[in-house]
Amino acid sequence: MEGDVDTATDARRSPGGPELERPTVLVLVNPTARLAGAAAETEIGARLSAMGLRARIVLTRAEDEARAHARAAATEGVYDVVVAAGGDGTVHAVAEGLLEARNERTREDGSAREVALGILPLGTMNNLAHCLGIPEDLTAAAELLASAPSHLVDVGMVAGHLFLEVAGAGLEAALAPTFENLKGRPWAHPGTVLTVARTLWRVRPRRVDVTVDGRTVRTRALQVSVCNAERYGLDFAAAPGARMDDGWLDVVIYERIKVLELVRHYVSILGGRQGLHARERRLRAREVRIAPTRAVWHVHADAQTVGVTPMTAVVKHNALRVVAPPRAETKAEAVAHLGLGEVVLRAMVPPAAGVAARVVGQAAGSAQRTAAVSTARVRLAATVATDEARRVVGVEAPRRSARRAAAVRWLYLAAFGWALATGLAARWMDILPGDVRLTRVIQGRRTRRKDAFWRAVAEPGFPRYSTPLVVVCAAMFWALRLRVEAVIIILSNGTDAINWAIKRVVGRQRPTARLVRVTRVINEPGFPSGHVMHYMSFFGFLATAALSNLRPSRARRAFVGACAAMVGLVGPSRVYLGAHWPSDVLAGYLLGGIYLGGLLELYARAKAWAAGRRRSSTPPPQELSPLD
Secondary structure (H helix, E strand, O other): OOOEEEOOOOOOEOOOOOEOOOOEEEEEEOOOOOOOOOOHHHHHHHHHHHOOOEEEEEEOOOHHHHHHHHHHHHHHOOOOEEEEEEOHHHHHHHHHHHHHHHHHOEOOOOOEOOOEEEEEEOOOOOHHHHHHOOOOOHHHHHHHHHHOOEEEEEEEEEOOEEEOOEEEEEHHHHHHHHHHHHOOOHHHOOOHHHHHHHHHHHOOOEEEEEEEOOEEEEEEEEEEEEEOOOOEOOOEOOOOOOOOOOOOEEEEEEEOOOHHHHHHHHHHOEOOOOOOOOOEEEEEEOEEEEEEOOOOOEEEEOOEEEEEOOEEEEEEEEEEEEEOOOOOOOHHHHOOOOOHHHHHHHHOOHHHHHHHHHHHHHHHHHHHHHHHHHHHHHHHHHHHOOHHHHHHOOOOOHHHHHHHHHHHHHHHHHHHHHHHHHHHHHHHOOOOOOHHHHHHHHHOOOOHHHHHHHHHHHHHHOHHHHHHHHHHHHHHHHHOOOHHHHHHHHHHHHHHHHHHHHHHHHOOOOOOOOOOOOOOOOOOOOOOOHHHHHHHHHHHHHHHHHHHHOOOOHHHHHHHHHHHHHHHHHHHHHHHOOOOOHHHHHHHHHHHHHHHHHHHHHHHHHHHHHHHHHHHHOOOOOOOOOOO
């Protein structure tokens, strides 16, 4: 069945001027949609006419029919907007038809013709409307259609098929057709529960290689979802914070998780709610390839089975023009203007405040006990160490040393408190006050020389260089018979594990290209900066070991100066390259300094123990007889 309805009314007139021709839109209505009703075309026509729109309404009972109408409308070039009045399936079909026409026809100047997609959400879930900020109320949606500007959004492609919401492989792809049939009519499929139970009983986590923009992640997973929107399916909020206009796909890997845990997680994210934090890894990519090593998974695109693995999904940035309200502020952007004190007060709910108080109290007591004896241990280590250390290390007067010890105690206590407060604030929101402004100041004007310099500063901090560098330095100190130093150099690499754990607890996203300049996308949480923590512990201890064991010379001064420069420059480099916010860097310096303090305490104890052992094992000199 197909019907055409012209909803034109009297043309609007400008005051004292000629008639203004009203825009013309094509509305493709799915009469079987949940909210359509018997009088859908009449009601839609009346609402659009009241908003000053001249619309041609066509009833389409199949998605293929809607796709063909949209493609023909875009090819003819008569309409500026083609409206999908239905659910997510109707929106998908109309978008597919518009993109097919856009790929085939170009204007005379060679640019692709763009016909905007409008949405009147009449379906069961209306995930795409929710993600784009389009209300389900028909009057409000019609008003938005008449007044809102159009803007570009991304689409995904997998195996030659378009997806607006999600593509994926694994358990989700096996169940997607079943759940799609349940939308709005669960009574029509009484055997669905048994089918789902059988599928869940058979499925097991499999080894899979997920290649994200050339970097391969190997793990065991039940499924991998590639999200273009934050919601899909039965209104699952699988990728909170994902945007349809950022040029990225959000990859969610459900790794090493049991089937029942995954089911509980999906129940928890039903209706757009926050999940139970299932064991999942979330990455961002422009191209992702999913390849199970010993299995073949089904692949789906917006709940439609499109093939089997291996699969490759890519994002088409700004490929589709949509009539939607301006992008809403994220939570991070909405609170970016708040002061740090207000942010911390909001973040520290009463239970968190109690835990924080206990942690700070314990840290204060530990810091006081440690600072009280650290001066004596450092002095003892300096007096009994090797000849080079005795000639290099100087010990201050007792009163000055005590004052310095007290200052160090309060410095580390303040650093711990700042790191804790910053971590709580970063967990509560994505961007802290001043992050965006300070980042833009540091990035300033971009040049090739600046890019090369800051990349050179940051490159030794990546694992492919940092781990070999730690091993080589430890081997060099070991060859110089500085065994304690060699062991602690290896321990300085422990910041990587601590940083990994803190990042998973806080879960803060890194800077995005829509706010600042990003030269390299890293698919890891951002708080705190792992580079800064590593440089503080590794280069900081290298400088300490050089000062303690090497004779004064130009070479020693140059070595210590280079270590200090690396520590001082790594923070600005991470901000300039767009890898971290300034608050990530500050937390990295604070936490790295705390870890370095622990290494120095261990170093003083180990040197004192080694010197005492050497003294006790050296035999006393023997007296010579006159005959000798």
